[in-house]
Amino acid sequence: MKYAPEDLQMIKDQLGSQSLSTIARRLNRSITALEVKITRLGLSHTKSCTGMLTAGELAKILKIDRNTVMQWILNHDLDYHQRITRSKKKFTFINTDEFWLWAEKNRHKIDFSKLEPDTLPPEPYWVAEERKTPRQVTSYKAWTKNEEKLVLEWHCCGKTLAEISDILGRTRESIRKKIKRLTE
CATH class of the missing domain: 1.10.10 (Arc Repressor Mutant, subunit A)
Incomplete structure (x- = not known):
């Protein structure tokens, strides 16, 4: 059974925000048939199709703990997007442009000297200057x-x-x- 153009568009729109079982149910297809179609469309790796970084990937680039990034999201208004990949696993994604806007206002929370140049393009002009000054970031450090x-x-x-x-x-x-x- 062929997919109608509106069905293909619905798959592209819903992939990442709905589980495969929900999309399959809406299209009256099996999950296996939907997975085959997603693979043929080149959308099978939904995590990389977003063009965003996971909280863990951002933490690794900044050389900090993933929980620190999650605290920025929960307590310090770092914008994020939650997506479902494949079945029901949810990932927390951060858009690079949104991160840079947040980072400019929250420079004191990040040690830019640990950030390799052009690891998170497009890197704003002010980062090169911030990178020159190593700082001791003590956020979330336990009190003795x-x-x-x-x-x-x-x-x-x-x-x-x-x-x-x-x-x-x-x-x-x-x-x-x-x-x-x-x-x-």
Whole structure:
């Protein structure tokens, strides 16, 4: 049974956002027949057909943990897209252009000195300058008991968040949150 042009378009549109079983059901086809058609159309590797990076691939390029990228998505508004590949496995994808827009506003979260040139094209003009300055990114680093004790002590002695931040190499915001949690 031949596929109508509108059926082929529906496959291309739905592939990645719906599972194969759902698409097959809508077309009144078997999953095997649909898989054969997807392979013949050159769409069988849905993950690479998106033109985006998975959270894990982005983490590997930036030389950080995948969980850090997931925290950027959950807590720091990094745009992402979820796609279903083949059956029901979901992947979190990040568009490179959207990442660069986010990264420009969140430069303090990324150590660009670890990023090889032109690994994520198109690389914005400002990245070359950022790459020259290695920075200690301490986001999501666990607090030690000693650090907690020192933060409270320094805070009570009147040190500013900026001074504590410089000493511990953490952001002012993380120190403010830690003081709030420790004093409640």
